[in-house]
Structures are given as C-alpha cells and as structure tokens.
Amino acid sequence: MNSDKITKIVLFSVSFIILIVAGGIVFSLVGGAIPSFKTFGFGFITSSHWDPTEGRENYGALPFIAGTLITSFAALVISFPLSFATSLFLGEYYRNTRVAKILGTMVDLLAGIPSIVYGLWGFYILRPFLIGIGFENQGFGVLTSSIVLAIMIIPYATSLSNEIISMVPNDLKEAAYSLGSTRYEVIRYVTVPAARSGIFAGYILAFGRALGETMAVTMLIGNSNIIPDGLFSTGNTMASVIANQFGEADGLKLSSLIFIGLLLFVITGIVNSIGKLIIKKMN
C-alpha cells in the first residue's frame, strides 16, 4: 500500500469513529428518554411541575428550559459589549502590537480556567459584592449566574471575531481611507460589515457554550425548580438539574433527566442551525 492509501484509510476510519460516537450518544439518549416520553408526551416540554416524590411523580422540563435560555441569553447580552470592544481593540486598533498580544493571551487564558473556579469566584466574591451594593437580598439567581457565564463566554466570542476582523483585506480599508474616511467610519462601514458573519458565528459558539455550562451555574443559580420571574429570581438550568439529580435517580426520574439531556442536545442543534442559516444569508 502506498502512503496515500494509508492516509485515506486512517482518515476515513477516524472520522467514522466520531460519527459512530455522536450517533451512539443520540441513540442512547433517545432510548433512555422513551419511558418518560411515553408517560408525559410533549407535555413534558410545556409542564412546569417537577415533583420527584414517590407516589406523586410528575416531571416537566419547562422551568429548566426557561432557566437555560434566560441565563444564556442574558450572558450573551452582558458579554457582547465587552467582547465586541475587545475584539475590535485586538483585531483593528492595536493589531500586532505588544499590548494586543498580552491582552489576547489573557482573554485566551479565561477559556482555560475550570468552570468550578468561576463558580467559586462567583460564590465567594461576586455574590457578596452584589449583596453589598444592595442589588440582591441573598445573591443567588439568574443575574449572578449570567454575569459569571458572560465572563466565561468572552474568550469564545472574542477570539473568533478578533480573528475575522483582523482578516478583513487591507485593500478595502485603504480604499475607504483614501476616500477620506475616519478610523471610526472605516470600522463602522467596512470592517464590521465585512466581518459580520464571522463575528456572528463567534457569538453563536459562545451561546452554545453558555447553554451547556453546568458547574458554575449550579453553584450560583439557587437550584429551585421554578420558572425565573426576573433577574433576581432563583431558578435552575437543564445541565444543572441533570448534574444534581442524576446520582440518586432511577426509573421514571432517570428517564426524565435523560429526556432533558436530549432536549438540551436538540436545543443546541437548533441554535447552531439557525446560526449557520443566518451566516449563509449574510454572505
């Protein structure tokens, strides 16, 4: 066999393994969720009643779906000004300077911090701070977790958009300058429009990251199975309820938790497809 053939076979089989793993995950999620689906049907998604007590078992995922979407969306809103400004700073204003390199490394480092450390920071520093400035009474809930989530997703949003912004062709920008544009106008009318699909992709990636985050959110959201009625309300997320309750769960409860896992998988899939669709439209 020549090396070309070997490479082909290796690449094919390795990609195939990934396909099998992904397919296997979906298969076991669906298989595990069937008992719960048979009992509750689609009402599982719209019911907000979660009662694991034996004899009156009833499971509904709405509080967790709501909690996940609300915290992730709030995190995206909070992180947008921070990460957008940072990516412009790194990719446009101070491109290839020492300052940008240091700041860029710092941002990448944020991605390397384990989520439990973010959780602890939120628990011991951010929460007392929010109570101290009179923002909240006990400091647990949607706002605290969204702020921590926002910081966690900054590197995902920043590095992709920074990369794309710095790849905008110089010819375009120079043409704008030669027409008398100011630097702000170049960014406003040339750089951002040219890079928008990449910037958008960065935020989709960040949103996906926020959807699945578990540990830090569990420590801060308050883990009460209610639909949050505001930024200061406690709540729960899909990933966090699975992490919390999986250990002692059996029977219908176990199946319902797997069902939530499947829903999270589907939601992440939908978010990514919408993102891809929009990116396609933009181009």
Next chain:
Amino acid sequence: MRTIITVLVLAVLFSSCQNSAKKASNEKVSLTAAGATFPLPFYNLVFKNYTESKGIPVTYGGVGSGGGIRSLTDKVVDFGATDAFLEDDKMAEMPAPIVHIPTCLGAVVITYNLPGIDELKLSNELLEKIFLGEITKWNDPQIAANNPGVTLPVKDILFVHRSDGSGTTQIFSDYLTKISTKWAEKIGAGKSLNWPVGMGAKGNPGVVGTISQTEGAIGYVGSEFAFAQKTQMAQVQNSAGEYVLPTMASISAAAKGNIPDDTRIMLTNSSDPESYPISGFTWIILYKEQAYNGRSLAQAEETVKLLDWMVSPEAQAEAPNVHYAPLTEDAAAKAKAILRTVTFEGKAILN
C-alpha cells in the same frame, strides 16, 4: 442505560482499586463495594483498619445510595450501601433476596446562620411553618415566643435544601411527614422533593457553605458533617416533648426501643425521651445467597466476615471518631443474627 451505569461504576471501581488489586494478586481475595456517601468517612476508616489488620483489600466507591443499589442489582460489587432501606416492592425487584445490615447511626441536623445566637429551640410547629414558607422572617413572634430571652434579627429566612437526591433529605422529610400532616399532604418524603420554598445546594458541603456565607439562612445537613464543621445547631423537639441537641448519645438513643428483626425501620421521631428525633440507621445490603456470578466460597466468607467485624464493638468504637453514633447493643445483636442467615449454596457461612 443500565449497562452504561454498570460500565461507569466498574470504571470508577477499577480506577480506584488499581493499587489494592495489584496487592491482591499475591493474596486470595479483595472486596469491592459501592453506595451511600453519608457513611463514607466511617467506611473509609474501618475498611482501612481492616485491610491493615487482616490483609484483605476493601474498596468502597461513594456513588450514592441509588448507585449502591444499582451496583448490587447488576452484581458488580460484593455489597452495596444505602441510607434508606428498600421497601418491600423494591426488595422484590432485586434479582435475588437481599438482607440489610445496619452499620452505624447518623442524624440530620438543623443548622442556621444567626451570629451570636447559640441556642435556638424549634418546635415541630415552627419546623413545619419555616420549611413550608409560612414563616418568612426571623423576628416572627411565633419564633420569639418559643425562644424567650433571645433577640432575633429582622432578617428574611433563607431555607437551603439539597439540590441533589440524598438519604439526608429522605430522613429529614420522613421526620417532617411524621410530625406535620400538612407537610405529608403537600410535599411528602423522599430523596428529592418538590420544595415549596428556598434554594438548593449540592451535597452537605454545598449546603453548609451556602449557609455559612448567608446570614439568616437555615437548612439541614448530615450530622457527621455538622459535627466536623461545628456549625450552629438548633434544638429539636422529640416526641416526648423534650428539646434535644444532636449528640452521639441522643442519636444512639433513637435506636432504643423496638427494632424489627430485619432492622428495616426509619428511626425518626423515636419515642425514647433522650433521643434526637431526626436520626436514622445506614445500611449495607448484600445477597442472602452468596453463590452467584461464579463467586468463590472464599469471596463469600470474607464478605460476611468483614460485615460481622463491622458491627463488632471493636469497629463500632471507631464510629464516634468520625462523628457517627455507634449501634446499640440490641441493634448490633440483630445485625449479627442476620449475618448468620447468609448462605453459600444453601449452607450458612458463619456459625
């Protein structure tokens, strides 16, 4: 799903017992077990002592009571451990008859964070109202009336419960179900509940951490954790009407009185006047017939011998060192009697 869990449990067990497994290859048997996290410090201590003195490696995976029952069902462990005994219907679901061996007692402590207030008496009525969310402020006249001479702050009560399923929650809610019909109707008892108020934190460390960080918080934790952390503890009213603090003696006292021969009983709300009312056994569970899955006689013998030693005075004396209450003589005698009904191919292993 079950196979996935089995594989996971096996992976945990193998990864944690690599060292002991190597030693075991020169010797005869090694024992593996998995289950409740509540008695983990006690089991770690006595299993270590046992391995040192008898040379039999014992590995215990703290995977939770549910995981312990699943592991025994799947026959991947020599014995399992659980904080809640199996009801008759769950016993019937097991592939073969099992027996329960109580190993020690623990309690659920009502802990709170009110700086400067070291004595807090909570009647059953107050417990019901606080945990159902009917009393929301510490300076509520009903709490004050029960605690004359104590100045309670104008603070919101924040109830911190477990966010994960737990035997601690089971004992706590079993007690509330016994003392409050309202609680029994609205909430009930179980390892995890549909909480009316409050917020959840993961594990005993999470609950204690959240309470210690939040003035005005109240919650419940396993006694072993509360004693080790020296948290503020409330006095609770037992069925004789006495206010009792959780101590080794008051927890052990809950096991005085009538224990059924199979020891499957919730000890909450014990009638003994000295008892702390939110106490309970923790159990080891194993198959009554030890010849299954090709296990050897030696394996079966060592399993039963270890458990027989665990309920002996020697091992029980270690319990208070890690903040568990030892078995009463009566309970230990019943445990020994149960172990003598365990068989290998129909013949009793111990005599």
